[in-house]
Amino acid sequence: MKRPPAVTELIDELKRMPGIGQKTAERLSFFVMRGTTQRANKLADAVRNIKEKIILCSQCHGITEINPCEICRDPKRDPSFVCVVEEPHDVYAMENMGHFRGVYHVLMGVISPLDGIGPSELTIEALKERVFKDKIQEVVLATNPDMEGESTAVYIAKILKPANIKITRIARGLPVGGDIEYADEVTLLKSLEGRTEMK
Secondary structure, eight states, rough: OOHHHHHHHHHHHTTTTTTOOHHHHHHHHHHHSSSOOOHHHHHHHHHHHHHHOEEETTTOOOHHHHHHHHHHOOTTTTEEEEEEEEHHHHHHHHHHOOOOOOOEEEEESOOOOGGGGGGGGEEEEHHHHHHTTTTEEEEEEEOSSSHHHHHHHHHEEEEHGEEEEEEOOOOOOTTTTTGGGGSHHHHHHHHHOOOOOOO
16 A cells, blocks of 8 residues: 655655665654644744754854854854864864864865865865964864865865964874764863874
8 A cells, every 4th residue: 555645755855864764764754643733833844944044154164043153253262273173063062072162164074086075165265265364373173083084184284284373183082984973072072182283
């Protein structure tokens, strides 16, 4: 027996999300169906709001509803200390430590030639402009410790070398191949504290 088209459509859309396969999509779909119309509408509104209200900060490229974002506007932050991360969710992982008092720069990915992603597809040029224009004193490269993250960090260190600033890399408290997003606060803090200078 075929499912009603509305159910099939929801399952198909949910399956497009990372980490959600057929079975999980089915469970989520039936969960939404069993819930109240009000609950389903709240979920639909939340999805719509994320597309209509969320923008990228013009300074750090993180996600925000107000430009510049809360972190970039915070006068207690040190704007000369920039932490470079791959994705917007990495900012929140770093912030959960509660120890980093600088600002961020979000690359919106990593250099990955196999996926057709080169430096021009990322915000590396904007980072370079920011470093040369804003009197940045230190850039800490907090890309993931996998092959793409490492090669992206090396590339950034090379293009920022003429700025004659301190360029550091987070320490190896993170497992090779791991994601910053899933690291606990203590591991992230140790990685930040044990950062090494990029040559």
